[in-house]
Amino acid sequence: MMVRVGDLVGRTSHGCDLLFRVIEIKEENGQKTAILYGEDVRLIADAPIHDLVLVDEGEYSKRAKREREKVEKTFRLFKQDYQLIKQRNEYYSTRGYSNDIHYFQLPGKVLHIDGDPLYLRKCLELYEKMNVPVQGVYCKETEMHQKVGQLIDEYRPDILVITGHDAYTKAKGKVTDLKAYRHSRYFVETVREARKKIPSLDQLIIFAGACQSHFEALIHAGANFASSPSRINIHALDPVYVVAKISYTPFMDRVQVWDIVKNTITGEKGLGGIETRGILRTGMPFQLYEEKSQG
Known part of the structure; x- marks a missing residue:
């Protein structure tokens, strides 16, 4: 079997429980090792070539269908929440529907910095x-802390997402040791640099982390929400659901952590945070401009 960069593979030692993309193949002392990125979870791993098996189109299609179903379920739940918020805002803006007023809404603007260009595109x-306003930037996890300040100045976001790939390796240290994580220390440093720019937890809301990330260190560094409390893998799209909920919550309301994580794909074992104020602002009147033909 020939494994190449870009192939979809599973690890036989783990019962092919997850699908990975081969990102790089290294050779040392005659032994080949593949660097792997999770196809649906934000996990980075390495494995000897002999431990890998190619995933055929049939197996990939079955797994992709299951993933689509999970994503669609979470999206439906988000839409339900959004409709409830919209109806409540309409009720208050029209004083109980007693006034025929056209209003507009300004959801929170997101800057999403991602260490995986394919995941960034999906997000x-x-x-x-x-309908969440967003600017997406691909950046290697190891370089994020060097660039985040400039990106905040350039895009002036209400919400900042710092994510990519991560992994905890027990052999490298205790679960409390940042050195035992692939990229958590870089995420932590990026959060700290962002907080130097905007210290307030309400003026800039931050989500940080990926699979198995050091949740406590990220929260203490200044993140509002982070992964992963139980050091489990998180879904590639989970950061989007977290910040979309905040983006469409009125700024006079506070978002409870459970209300944020309950409808994500991963749930409370993979995501957590602190009570946070919403971002959405409602204004009026909403003016429709129509171009008139000139003759």
């Missing part, structure tokens, strides 16, 4: 589907 597609 941007979902943001668009949810």
Whole structure:
């Protein structure tokens, strides 16, 4: 079997429980090792070539269908929440529907910095589907802390997402040791740099982390929401659902953590945070401009 960069594979030692993309193949002392990115979860791993098996189209199609069903279920739940918020805002804006007033809404603007360009594209597609204003930037996890300040100045976001790939390796240290994580220390440093720019937890809302990330360190660094409390894998799209909920929650309301994580794909074992104020602002009047033909 020939494994190449870009192939979809499973690890036989783990019962092919997850699908991975081969990102790089290294050779040392005659032994080949593949660097792997999770296809649907934000996990980075390495494995000897002999431990990998290629995933055929039939198996991939079955797994992809299950993933689509999970994503669609979560999207339906988000739409339900959004409709409830919209109806409540309409009720208050029209004083109980007693006034025929046209209003407009300004949801929170998101800056999404991602260490995986393919995941970033998937996330941007979902943001668009949810009508969340977003700017997406691909950046290696190891370089995020160097660039986040400039990106905040450039895009002036209400919400910042710092994510990519991560992994905890027990052999490298205790669960409390940042050195035992692939990228958590870089996520932590990026959060700290962002907080140097905007210290307030309400003026800039931050989601940070990926699979198995050091949740406590990220929260203490200044993140409002982070992964992963139980050091489990999180879904590639989970950060989008977290910040979309905040983006469409009125700024006078506070979002309870359970209300945020209950409808995500991963749930409370993979995501957590602190009580946070919403971002959405409602204004009026909404003026429709129509171009008049000149003759």
